[in-house]
Amino acid sequence: MLSLTIDNKAVQVETGTTILEAAEKAGIEIPTLCRHEDITPLGTCGMCMVEVEGDPGYSRACITEARSGMRIRTHTRELRRIKRKLLELVLAAHPDDCLQCIRHGECELQKLAEKFEIRQLSYDQYTRGLPIDSSARGIVRDMNKCIGCGRCVEVCQNVQTVKAISFYGRGADTIVSPGAETDMGSGVCVNCGQCVVYCPVGALHEREQVDDVWGAIENPELHVAAQIAPAVRVALGEEFDMEPGELVIDKIYEALKLLGVDTVFDTNFSADLTIMEEGTEFLHRLEAGGPFPLITSCSPGWIKFGETYFPELIDNISSCKSPQQMLGALIKTHFAETRSIPPEKIVSLSIMPCTAKKFEADRPEMNSSGFKDVDYVLTTRELARMIRQAGIRFDKLKGIKPDKLMSAYTGAGTIFGATGGVMEAALRTAYELKTGEALENLNFEAVRGLEDTKTAAIPLSGQEIRIAVVHGLSNARTLLSQVREDLKSGGVPYHFIEIMACRGGCVGGGGQPIENSLYQRFKRAQGLYAEDTGMPVRKSHENPEVAALYKDYLQQPGGELSHHLLHTRYHHRDALSI
Numbered sequence: 001m002l003s004l005t006i007d008n009k010a011v012q013v014e015t016g017t018t019i020l021e022a023a024e025k026a027g028i029e030i031p032t033l034c035r036h037e038d039i040t041p042l043g044t045c046g047m048c049m050v051e052v053e054g055d056p057g058y059s060r061a062c063i064t065e066a067r068s069g070m071r072i073r074t075h076t077r078e079l080r081r082i083k084r085k086l087l088e089l090v091l092a093a094h095p096d097d098c099l100q101c102i103r104h105g106e107c108e109l110q111k112l113a114e115k116f117e118i119r120q121l122s123y124d125q126y127t128r129g130l131p132i133d134s135s136a137r138g139i140v141r142d143m144n145k146c147i148g149c150g151r152c153v154e155v156c157q158n159v160q161t162v163k164a165i166s167f168y169g170r171g172a173d174t175i176v177s178p179g180a181e182t183d184m185g186s187g188v189c190v191n192c193g194q195c196v197v198y199c200p201v202g203a204l205h206e207r208e209q210v211d212d213v214w215g216a217i218e219n220p221e222l223h224v225a226a227q228i229a230p231a232v233r234v235a236l237g238e239e240f241d242m243e244p245g246e247l248v249i250d251k252i253y254e255a256l257k258l259l260g261v262d263t264v265f266d267t268n269f270s271a272d273l274t275i276m277e278e279g280t281e282f283l284h285r286l287e288a289g290g291p292f293p294l295i296t297s298c299s300p301g302w303i304k305f306g307e308t309y310f311p312e313l314i315d316n317i318s319s320c321k322s323p324q325q326m327l328g329a330l331i332k333t334h335f336a337e338t339r340s341i342p343p344e345k346i347v348s349l350s351i352m353p354c355t356a357k358k359f360e361a362d363r364p365e366m367n368s369s370g371f372k373d374v375d376y377v378l379t380t381r382e383l384a385r386m387i388r389q390a391g392i393r394f395d396k397l398k399g400i401k402p403d404k405l406m407s408a409y410t411g412a413g414t415i416f417g418a419t420g421g422v423m424e425a426a427l428r429t430a431y432e433l434k435t436g437e438a439l440e441n442l443n444f445e446a447v448r449g450l451e452d453t454k455t456a457a458i459p460l461s462g463q464e465i466r467i468a469v470v471h472g473l474s475n476a477r478t479l480l481s482q483v484r485e486d487l488k489s490g491g492v493p494y495h496f497i498e499i500m501a502c503r504g505g506c507v508g509g510g511g512q513p514i515e516n517s518l519y520q521r522f523k524r525a526q527g528l529y530a531e532d533t534g535m536p537v538r539k540s541h542e543n544p545e546v547a548a549l550y551k552d553y554l555q556q557p558g559g560e561l562s563h564h565l566l567h568t569r570y571h572h573r574d575a576l577s578i
Contacts, residue, residue, distance in 0.1 A: 018041070018065055224347045266402050269543070295498075353509035
């Protein structure tokens with residue numbers, strides 16, 4: 001332990017602690033703009049400068065390790081003057097359009113300017129006049145608002161290892177870009193949106209579809225049918241000052257009805273359906289002896305990453321569509337037929353925690369209903385904006401139940417939103433379908449939690465099934481690189497792998513409320529597991545509406561109609577294909 005003094009306050013910290021972390025322990029707040037607790041500190045903005053007695057100049061608290069005996073001052077008159085000037089320089093190069101900005105009220109630059117009471121600038125304002133890049137399906141890039149903090153680059157390069165964006169240019173002309181002569185839509189961006197949730201300002205944001213959805217709702221000729229993803233139910237409340245992880249799904253059903261949505265379904269239903277299809281696919285591979293490993297296909301960011309960087313493993317990816325796309329196809333077929341609504345009059349809307357779901361809905365192969373299976377995808381944040389626009393007091397809603405037919409779900413369906421949840425749900429069903437025996441303990445603790453990679457061996461009818469769960473694309477890259485080498489040498493390292501593009505799984509998706517730290521993700525996952533524990537039915541194959549769907553329409557898991565509507569194929573992409 002080290003002993004030091006910060007603003008005349010003694011504090012003890014472990015070796016390797018930064019000055020910023022030591023100050024936090026002492027209850028002293030040092031302002032930052034480029035720093036985020038989840039990523040490696042960069043020290044680019046200078047807002048965390050402190051004065052260390054005996055050291056020349058100033059030290060950046062986020063990257064300077066504490067030393068025993070240090071005497072540190074954080075808020076001298078001169079430090080406040082310097083930090084105000086730094087902020088003024090950033091604001092002078094930043095568009096003065098806060099009221100029109102998508103991050104208004106949630107902008108870290110805005111909040112810091114208010115904290116330092118910056119009412120006017122000492123420098124002339126200028127704008128870069130750069131074009132806005134809206135070429136990607138899920139993400140918009142506006143470099144006029146970029147403050148050069150580097151958080152998005154750090155996340156894309158090192159946390160996700162997608163390497164879609166980097167710094168280009170010099171000095172004041174430096175921008176974050178996919179590279180010369182390319183844009184976000186034609187590069188390797190997987191639309192995961194992690195750059196968005198770590199951006200402190202509005203330089204990166206989701207491609208909004210709120211106005212399109214309002215138009216569909218207000219068109220009396222159209223029938224809008226919505227679905228809500230598992231992770232949204234434990235995150236949307238944060239937009240209305242509720243706690244992360246608080247279950248608000250009944251309020252969401254009611255809010256959607258109040259907005260004017262005609263029919264409200266639940267994506268948890270199709271999560272259970274996915275387990276029936278994917279579990280059947282896995283059991284067929286067990287009987288056939290492979291090919292292994294089978295890799296889950298629910299995360300569209302991972303799918304595009306796999307198509308780009310691991311094309312030799314495409315045959316290992318499950319052919320199952322994601323729950324969003326399964327339900328979208330059924331809305332325009334089974335639901336349309338049941339309600340005698342022409343499918344061309346149905347608008348299929350999904351509420352997702354994920355910007356990559358917008359990309360997925362636009363994939364050309366996602367039209368097995370004969371129409372575009374999912375017309376619009378709103379992020380959790382976009383739905384919150386619509387609720388506020390409609391004057392709905394979300395926290396005061398009592399809640400209602402969804403429409404019947406494709407809304408009933410089990411605990412297995414709800415845990416899809418957390419890393420390890422798809423694997424756990426699949427194991428519950430695969431074990432019982434294979435053995436005919438009931439599981440005594442439905443909780444597979446080995447696949448839960450935020451550890452980068454989780455592995456286990458599960459006994460199944462005399463076989464040892466080796467499984468792996470990974471979240472975050474850098475971890476996926478590490479695991480799949482090893483899998484690829486093992487397969488080349490004739491080995492089978494795992495039978496079943498779950499991959500989620502975002503750390504924490506869908507609870508940490510690029511469309512979730514800001515802030516979206518690992519702490520928030522952990523709390524949201526806890527909310528999903530709590531709902532699972534309290535559910536009367538916790539196994540996908542016991543979902544009564546899923547059973548009715550097979551009896552009345554699909555006939556059987558993995559059958560001809562199921563394959564047509566609920567399965568797809570993926571393909572190799574080069575770096576310049578969308």
